[in-house]
Amino acid sequence: ALGASRFDVGLVCAGNALMQRLNGAYRCCPEPTDVLSFPFHQVAAGELPRPRCRDEYNLGDIFLGVEYIYQQCRETGEDFDDVLTVTTAHGLCHLLGYRHDTKPEWEQMYQKEAQILEELNRLTGSRLRPLTAGLF
Secondary structure (H helix, E strand, O other), rough: OOOOOEEEEEEEEHHHHHHHHHHHHHOOOOOOOOOOOOOOOOOOOOOOOOOHHHHHOOOEEEEHHHHHHHHHHHHHOOOOHHHHHHHHOOOOOOOHHOOOOOHHHHHHHHHHHHHHHHHHHHHOOOOOOOOOOOOO
């Protein structure tokens, strides 16, 4: 769905304390959160990086706030594994240059998340939907 299968991605599962520190340091919002993405390359939405050497086949790191996500799922009754998967797709979109600061950006990112999740749904029989509903 992305054409990025030859790239590496770092995935870190983190508790609230680390997510709060990272969110404060990089987004000036000292609260825990569900996901933070740190791209290795700066690319426009929908473009893949053009690595010059083997070490650059890295999209970046996704930090999943698993403690935060678990707490939210307990409050909402949502399935933890489903939310974790959808949140990972959301983080991956950020590594690929997608944002959701404006409505047009949100629409573009929502479509990419939907594309990723549709492929996962096809392969796994799941019924996952994008995370970005209303996030702009």
